[in-house]
Amino acid sequence: MVIKEELIAGRRIVVAAAAGPRLSGRRGVILGPGATATQVKVVLDGAKRFVTLHARYIDLLRNPQS
Known part of the structure; x- marks a missing residue:
């Protein structure tokens, strides 16, 4: 799980x-x-609107070029 900070x-x-x-x-x-x-508000690539997701469903991308 991702740290809130x-x-x-x-x-x-x-x-x-x-x-x-x-x-x-x-x-x-x-x-x-x-x-x-x-909860975190996220705009997914190609989406017009944001979605709200629980932090447990989010993984950070470590490589900025991805």
């Missing part, structure tokens, strides 16, 4: 497999915190 706006992420087949593997960018301390 690492979930800052602008970080690139990939959605974890535990999120289910529709979202798993999708990449995006963190926009900011969600409604609760464990």
